[in-house]
Amino acid sequence: MRAEQIAEEFPEVTLNSSALEAVRLLATGRLPGLVVTDTAGTPVTILPASQVVRLLVPPYVQDDPSLARVLDERAADQIVGQLSPLTVGAMLPERPAELPVLHADDTVLELAALMARLRCPLIAIVENDVLVGVVTASRLLTLALHAS
Amino acid sequence: MRAEQIAEEFPEVTLNSSALEAVRLLATGRLPGLVVTDTAGTPVTILPASQVVRLLVPPYVQDDPSLARVLDERAADQIVGQLSPLTVGAMLPERPAELPVLHADDTVLELAALMARLRCPLIAIVENDVLVGVVTASRLLTLALHAS
Numbered sequence: 001m002r003a004e005q006i007a008e009e010f011p012e013v014t015l016n017s018s019a020l021e022a023v024r025l026l027a028t029g030r031l032p033g034l035v036v037t038d039t040a041g042t043p044v045t046i047l048p049a050s051q052v053v054r055l056l057v058p059p060y061v062q063d064d065p066s067l068a069r070v071l072d073e074r075a076a077d078q079i080v081g082q083l084s085p086l087t088v089g090a091m092l093p094e095r096p097a098e099l100p101v102l103h104a105d106d107t108v109l110e111l112a113a114l115m116a117r118l119r120c121p122l123i124a125i126v127e128n129d130v131l132v133g134v135v136t137a138s139r140l141l142t143l144a145l146h147a148s
Numbered sequence: 149m150r151a152e153q154i155a156e157e158f159p160e161v162t163l164n165s166s167a168l169e170a171v172r173l174l175a176t177g178r179l180p181g182l183v184v185t186d187t188a189g190t191p192v193t194i195l196p197a198s199q200v201v202r203l204l205v206p207p208y209v210q211d212d213p214s215l216a217r218v219l220d221e222r223a224a225d226q227i228v229g230q231l232s233p234l235t236v237g238a239m240l241p242e243r244p245a246e247l248p249v250l251h252a253d254d255t256v257l258e259l260a261a262l263m264a265r266l267r268c269p270l271i272a273i274v275e276n277d278v279l280v281g282v283v284t285a286s287r288l289l290t291l292a293l294h295a296s
Contacts (some may be wrong), residue, residue: 001225020293027289032180032197032269049180049285054264056292061261068261076255077149080288081295107224113209113216116202121180121269137197140228141175144204145168147229 003111004104006143007125007133012037015044015089019055022088026052032121032136036088041130045092046100048121055091056080101126102135108143111135151259152252154291155273155281160185163192163237167203170236174200180269180284184236189278193240194248196269203239204228249274250283256291259283 011025012035022034026049033048054062058079061067071079084091100120102110104127111123121137159173160183170182174197181196202210206227209215219227232239248268250258252275259271269285 002221023289023293027286027293030178030286048267048269049289050263050267050269053260053285053288056260056288057257057264061257062264065261065265068255068258071255071257073150073255076257077295080256080260080292083292107216107219107221108228109205109209109219109224110216112201112204112228113213115198116205116210117213119196119198119267121196121198137201138175138178140201140204141171141197144228144231145171145175147225 003106010134019084035124043124158282165236167232183272191272
């Protein structure tokens with residue numbers, strides 16, 4: 001079985017998508033993460049849901065996590081309710097050393113090994129550098145369950 | 149809003165649960181991860197789905213990822229279909245430095261900040277050291293979407 005055979009269609013965002021759109025896609029689809037592509041459809045980075053949550057935390061709290069503990073409930077609610085007006089591109093973390101991207105003809109073992117090593121819940125599958133689908137951890141685990 | 153108000157019930161596994169049970173829970177529920185508890189109900193660790201995928205990769209391939217690339221499709225399918233006969237306890241990675249665990253009265257901002265910092269898609273919520281629920285990244289993002 002090759003990556004293209006198990007890849008699923010997935011909403012994708014571009015560097016110009018708004019933070020609000022990224023949050024909406026993840027929240028409504030209960031997705032494990034999003035693939036960010038450039039205008040040519042090439043994956044630029046993968047944003048696991050835990051990293052999109054970073055949008056809910058203002059930079060001054062990210063820099064000093066102890067601040068989160070001293071703010072009261074009401075203040076905390078207000079902060080988390082203020083979604084960033086930025087685009088996805090403007091809020092990307094520094095480019096990761098290795099992207100969770102594989103090719104359409106790679107095997108399920110390569111998918112599992114890369115996902116475990118990079119601790120990423122989804123892998124982008126490309127053909128000629130263009131995104132053709134996504135393989136999630138749930139998809140791989142379901143496959144293994146049925147094969148065993 | 150406090151952690152206990154947004155925590156969801158979640159299937160939990162213990163150190164004695166089988167790897168097969170962990171995979172089945174994640175795959176059928178499309179969960180972002182599992183909380184592993186001891187017999188007293190205290191969280192011992194959190195297993196993101198990407199780390200449960202590690203069960204599908206034999207240790208010799210984890211040690212030498214280039215092996216995954218040289219195995220053909222048929223061999224790869226067979227390996228991924230062989231679920232570990234081990235218990236969850238036997239296959240835990242070394243204990244992480246900091247567990248994604250918060251208390252029932254912690255705020256949503258603390259949840260978001262910890263999730264982003266530890267890159268973990270779920271946080272275990274405890275009261276008197278006993279697991280009372282789980283807050284996922286999807287839950288936090290949905291909350292922010294409705295508040296904004």
